[in-house]
Amino acid sequence: MNKQQLANKIWESANKMRSKIEANEYKDYILGFIFYKYLSDQEVKFLKEKEFSDDDIMELVEEDSETVEYIQRNIGYFISYENLFSTWITMGKDFDVSNVRDALSAFNRLIYPTHKKVFDKVFDTLQTGLSKLGDSSNAQTKAISSLLQLIKDIPMDGKQDYDVLGFIYEFLISQFAANAGKKAGEFYTPHEVSVLMSEIVADHLKGKSEIKIYDPTSGSGSLLINIGKSVSKYMSDGNNIKYYAQELKENTYNLTRMNLVMRGIKPDNIVTRNGDTLEEDWPFFDENDPINTYNPLYVDAVVSNPPYSQAWDPSNKEHDPRYSRFGIAPKGKADYAFLLHDLFHIKPDGIMTIVLPHGVLFRGGEEGTIRKNLIENNHIDAIIGLPANIFFGTGIPTIVMVLKQKRENTDTLIIDASKGFIKEGKNNKLRASDIKKIADTIIKRESIEKFSKVVTREEIRNNDYNLNIPRYVDSSEAAESWDIYASMFGGIPLSELEDLKEYWEAFPTLKDALFTNSDIPYVEVAVEDIKQTIKNHENVVSFENAFASSFEDFHNYLYSEWIEKMSEVEIGKSENEVSENIFARLEDISLIDKYEAYQLLDNEWGKIAGDLEMIQSEGFGSTKKVDPNLIVKKKDGKEQEIQDGWVGHIIPFELVQKEILSEQYLALTEKENRLAEIPSLYEELIDSLTEEEKESDILNDSNDAFVGKEVTKKLKELKKEAQTDEVKEFIDKLSRYEKLSQEEKDLKKEIKKESADLHMLTKETIENLSDDKVCELLDKKWIGNLIECINKLPDTIVNNLVSKIQALQSKYATTYLDVQKEIRETERLLSSMIDELEGNEFDMKGLSEFKSLLMGE
Template sequence: MNKQQLAAKIWESANQMRSKIEANEYKDYILGFIFYKYLSDKLVRFAKSQDFSDQDLRALSEEDAETVDYIKSNVGYFISYEHLFSTWIEHKGDFDVSHVRDALSAFSRLIHPNHKRLFEGIFKTLETGLSKLGDTAAKQTKAISELIQLIKDIPMDGRQGYDVLGFIYEYLISMFAANAGKKAGEFYTPHEVSVLMSEIIAHHLKDRETIQIYDSTSGSGSLLLNIGQAIAKHMLDKDNIRYYAQELKENTYNLTRMNLVMRDILPSNIVTRNADTLEDDWPFFDDQDPVNTYNPLYLDAVVSNPPYSLKWDPQHKDSDPRYARFGLAPKSKADYAFLLHDLYHLKPGGIMAIVLPHGVLFRGGEEGAIRKNLIENDHLETIIGLPPNIFFGTGIPTIILVLRQKRESSDVLIVDASKGFAKEGKNNKLRASDIKKIADTVIGRLNVPRYSRLVPKTELQANDYNLNIPRYVDSSEPAESWDLYASMFGGIPLSELDALADFWKAFPSLRATLFTDNGTPYVAPQVADLAQATREHPEVMKYGETFTAAFADFTPWLRGALLEQMLTLQIPRQEALISKELFDRLAPLPLIDKYHAYQILDDHWQPIAIDLEILQTEGFDASRVVDPNLVTKKKEGKDVELQDGWKGRILPFELVQMTHHKQELAALREKETRLSEITASLEEIFESLSEEDKANDTVNDAGDKFVNAAVAKEAKLVLAEAKQSGDFDPESYEAKIIQAADWLAEEKTLKAAIKQEAAALHLKTKETIENLSDAQVHELLERKWITPLRIPPKITS
C-alpha cells in the first residue's frame, strides 16, 4: 500500500486501541515506538553496510566494547541485538514489557558523548508512560505488543524509508491534533499553513549556499521541517541547511528532536533546546565550553506559531536587547514578546514569519506602541489574514506576519485571504490554489482588487497604526440587489451588464452585437439566441482558437516532463515546473482563473506523485507488480483482514481493461446494464401490485420484495391456467407474475454469468499487468497521468 494508505491504516488501528488514554498522551507512546524502530533499523542498516553478517548482528552486545565504540562513533548510539525492534517482533508470545524498559534504559547509557545533546532523555515520555498502558504488567505487555505489530510494517530503509516514515509521523500528529482539541493543537501547525510560510521564506532565501533556520516555539518540528524542505528545492545540497529549535514542554521538545532526526538531517545540523523562549533566551555559549561555543544566534530565517495571548512576566525585561528598542508586551498577552524575540535573532538580510491572533493588528496600549515602532522602523513587510477555524482547537481569527530586519521600502502589503478555503470536518483548510495565490501575491507584492493592497506608511500613520485588515482591503461580497422596474416592465439593467466589464474588455464589440442601447438605463437583446450569437461571434471564436493554440503541444510537453524523466525527476520541483508551464500558457488568455486551473493540476498531481515515489524507489518493474487487495471484514465479531482479489501497485485494473480488454469489458458492462434494467423493472412491477396482491405467497412477510421460488411456482400455475382460459389482462396480477418470473429467471442467469466473467477478466487483467512491455506501461501511464491533464481542444460554451 502507498504511504497515505499505510498512514490511514495505522491511525485507524491506533484510534481503536487507545481506549481510555487521551489522544494527546497516546500520541507520545506510538510516536516514541516509531522513533525507536527508526533508530533500531538504522543501526542494522549501518551494520550490514559494514559487512556484518546475520550471525554478527546476533552477537551484538554491550560486552563487545570495541564494536560498541565503533557503532557509537558512526551512528551516535548503540543498541544490542536483544534490544533491537526486530528482536521484539521475533519474541512473539515471549515478548514482555520488561524488554522495552531494559532497552530504553540501555539506550540512555550507550549514547556517544558527541550526541548527548541530541539523544539524551529523548525517550523520557515513553519510559515514564509505559505504566499508563495498563494497570498490570500483562496488560502493558498486551498493549505494547499490539502497538509494535501496528508499526512494524513502516519501511525505514533508504530513500522511501525516511520519506514514508516522516509522512506517517506528521500524518499521525495532525490526526491526533485534530481529534484531541486544543490540548494537542497547541503544538501543531497545519501542514497547509506550514507550506504557505515555507514558500514565502524559501523564495527570499533561494540564492544562498548555506542557510540557518530557527523555530522559537518548535512544537512537533513540522513547521521547521517544511521550511527546510521548501528551501532545499532551491539548493544543490540540503546538508547546507542548519536547524535550530527551541521548545518549552519536554514531551513536545522530544517530538521535535525525533522528527528532525528521522528526516535524515545530519546530527551536526540539528541544534535543539528545551527552555522557555521568553524567560531564557538562547544562550550565547554552552556552559561547558563558553569560549569555543560563543554564538549570539543570528539566523537567515525565523518561523514560529507561538501559543496565542499567553500570560508572561515582563518585569525587569526593559534592558533585554530583544525588547529594548520596541517596548514590552503587556503581561496578559505575550504575542509581541514572541514576535520581538524572533525579530531580534534575524540577520540583516533575514526574513521571519510568525502566526498570531488577529488582535495584534489593532489592540492599543503597549501593543499599539510596539506596532508603531515596527512600522516606523520599516520592519513589517506583509500581513496575511487567514480563514477562520484553520487551526485545531481554536476558532480565533489568525494572521501571518512577515518581517525583515532591513528593507528598502516602507509600504506594507496587506492580504485578506480569509475567503479562500475548503470546508473539512469542523475545520477549514487552505487548498493548493489558495496557497499558490497567497504566495504569488506576497512574493510579487501585488495589488489585487478585493484581495490585497500595498499600503503606504503615510496611510498607516494617518490611521494611528491600526492595521485591522478591513480598513485597507474590502473583500466583502457586494450586496445583492433587484431592479423592480426591469422585473415589472422588462429590459436588462445597464448596471448588470457593467458588472461583466472583464468580458466586454476581452470581447470589445460583443456587447454592441448582443444588445441595443437606446439611451435609457435598460437595454434589450437584439438577437434571438444570446448563447448561440455569443459562440458564433468572431472575437469569441478567435479566443477559442487562441486557447487551442496555447495548448496544442501541451500533451507532448507533458510526456517529456513526466514520462521521459519519471525515474530521475525531482518530484516537488516537477510540479512547480508544470504549474509554471500552465501559467505561462494561460497568461495571454483573459477570463480564465489560473488558480482554479492550478487546483485541478494539484488534484491530479497527488496520485501521480505517489506513483513517481514508488517507481523511483522500487524501480520501473514496480509498474508490473500486482498486490493482494486486502479488505477488513467482520468475522466472529472481530475485524479480520482478508484478500479480495488483486490490485495493481501502480496501474489500476479498470484502466488496463479499458486499454487491453475492451471487448470482454464491453460484454460485461452490457450484462451489468441489462441487470440494472431488470432490477428497475422488477421494482416498478412490484410497486404496481395492490395491497391484496402483496398478501400472496409470492411476496415476502415484510411485504417489500418478491419471493423468487414462489413467483416461479405461481407463474407455472398461471400459465397452465392460461392455456385453458385464454390470455390475461396485461394489468392483472397473473400477467405481472408471469413477467416477474421471466425477469427473475433472467436476473439469476445474468448474475451467474457476470460473476464468472468478472472473475475471469480479473485474473486475465492480473496476468496482463504482470506481462506488459515497457512500451505498454508507458502508454498506460500516459492514460493515467497525462490524459486527465489534457486541455479540451476547443471552447464549446
C-alpha cells in the first residue's frame, strides 16, 4: 500500500474501534500510541546502527545505568526491552493494559535532563485516558491490543521527502477534525490553508541559511511543520530551522510535540511551551537560570490560527510592549491581541501570516484604532479573503492577513479568493490551483480583475481605514441584463458582444466572419453553423496549432522527468518544476488559464507521487509485484479480512489487460456487455405480453419478472393445444424467454471462468514484465491521461465561445413583437372556436363577454 491507502485503512478501522468515544478524545489515544511506537522504533534503529545485536537489545533494562545513560545522551530518552512497542506485539495474549501504564510511567522517569522540555509529560493525556477505553481491565486490554495491531505496520523510517509517518499522522488528525465538530478548531488548521500560508512565508524567506519560525497557538503543530517543509525547499540544510511553539491546552500541546518529533526534527531545534500566549509571553527563560537563559524571541516568521474572537483580559496591558504602539483589543474579542503578539515577535525583515475572522477588517472601536495604527505604520502587506465553510466547526467568513515589520511599499494587496474552491462533504476546500493562484498573486503583487487589487494607503484613508474586501475588489457575477431594443426588434447588441472581448483580441478577424455588418449597434449571426465556422476559422486553427506546437515535446519531457529518472526524482519538488514548465509553454498562448492546466497536473500528481515513493523505497522490482486483495466480510456475526484475488502493487490489472491482454479483455467485455443487455430484453418481452397472457403464473406477483419453472410448464401446455395464431405467438414469446434465460446462465458461467483465468494471467503477466514494458505501462498510467486532458484545453476554450454566442443568439431570437403576434393569433383562433359553441342563454352571454375580452373590445 502507498501512504494514502495505509492512512485510509487505519482511519476506517480506528473510526470503527472508537465506538462511542468522541473523535476529539479518541485521537489522543491512537496518536499517542503512534508516537510511542515511533520512539520505540527510533531507539531500536539507533542501537542497530551502533551494532547492538538482537540479544543485546533483549538485555536492555533500567538497572543497567551505563547503557541507559549512553542511550539517553544520544536520543534523549530510554525504553527498556520489556517496554518496547515491538515487545508488546510479541507478547500476544500475555499483553495487558498494565504493561502500558508501567511503560509510560518509566518513560517519563527516564527522560534525559536536556530533553525534558520536549518529552516531559508528553504521554499524560494518553496515560490518564486509558480508563476510557473500557469499563474493565480486560476491556481496556482488548481495545489497546486492537489499536496496537492497527498501527504496527506504519513504517517509521521516513525515507521520502514527505515521510509516510508524518503523512498518516496529519491525515488522521484531519479526519478526526472533520468528525470533531466545533472542537476541531482547537487543534487543526486545514491542510490547504496551511499550505497557502507556507508558500507565502517560504517565498519571503528564501535565501536565508538559518531560520526561526514560531506558532503561538500551535494546535497539532501541522501548520508550523508545513511552514518548515516549504521553507526547507529553498535551503541546503533543513536542520537549520528552529521551531518555537506555544499551546494552552495540555492534550493539544502534547500533539504539537509529538508531531514535531515524528517529522525527524532534532529535539535541539524544538522549543515548546504549555501556557496562555496572551498572558505568558516570551521572553522565555529557565526559572533555575533566568539570566543565562533569557531569550526575547525574535523570529523570521510567525504563523498562527488563533481561536476566533475569544474573550481575554485586557486589564494592565497598556505598558505591554506588544500592544503599547497600537492599542488594546476589546475584552470580548482577542483577535487583534493575537495579531499584535505575532507582529511583536518578528524580526525587522520577518513576515507573519495569521488566520482571523472577517470582522477584523471593518469593526470599529478599539479594533478600528489598532487597524488605523497598523496601516499608518505600514505593517499590513496583504489580505486574503477565504471561501466560507473552509474551517472545521465554523462557517464564518475568514481571512489570512500577511504583515511585515518593515516594507518598502506603502500599499496593501487585497485578494478576494472566496469563489475558488470545491465542495467536499459539509466543507469547502481550496484546490491546488486556487492555492497557487493566490500565492503567485501575493508574490507578484498583481491587480487582477474581480480577484485582486493593490490598494494605496491614500485610498484606505479615504475609506476611513475600513478594509472590507468588497470595497476594493468586486468579485460578484454581473446580473443578467436584457437590451430593450433587441428584446423588441431582435438582433444581438454589440455591447453584449463586447463582453467577449478577450476572444476577439485572440481571434482578430473571427467576429467579422460570424456577424453581419450593421449601421446600428445591433448585429445578426451571419452563418448557419456557428460551431463549424468557429472551429474552421483561420484564427482558431492558428491558436490550436500554436498550442499543439508548444506542447509537442511535452510527453518526452515528462517521460524524461518521471520514467527515466524515477529512482532519483525529487518527489517534493517535481510537481512544482513540471508546473513551471507548463506555465512557460502557455506564456504566449492566449485564453487558456494556466491555473486550470496546473489543476489537471495536480489531479494526476497524487497517484504519480504515491507510485514514485514506493519505487524509490522498495526498488524498481516493486513494479512487478502483486498484493493480496483484502476485503472485509462478515462471518458468524464478526467482520473478517479475507483475500479476494490480487491487485497490482503499482501497475493496475485493468491497464495490463487493456494494453497487453487486449484480445482476452475485449472478448470478456463483449460477454459482460451482452449479459448486461439481457434484463432489458426481459422487460421488452414482459411489455409485449397481453393482459390475458400476464394472468397466467409465468410472472411473479409484481409482474416484473418471469418465473422460470412456470414458463417451462406453460410451454408444455401450449404445445398440446390447438396452434392458433395467438397460441403460436405466446409460444414464441416464452421460447424467446427460455433461450435468453439459457444464454444468461451460459454467459454467467463463461464470464466467471474467463474472469478468473484472465485475472490469474494478468497476475502472471505483471510478475514477468520486462523493464521496458514496465516503463511503457507507467507511461500510460502517469502521463497518458494528463497529456489527454491538457490537449483538450483549446477545445474547451472554443466550445465555451460557441456556447456563449449560441446563448446570445437564442436570447434575442424571439422578440416581444413575435410573442405579441403569437398571442393575438391564439386569441383569434380561440374566438372563432367560441362562435361554434352552443348553450343556454346564460352560457352564451358568458362566452360573448369572454370573446369581447379576447378581442380587446
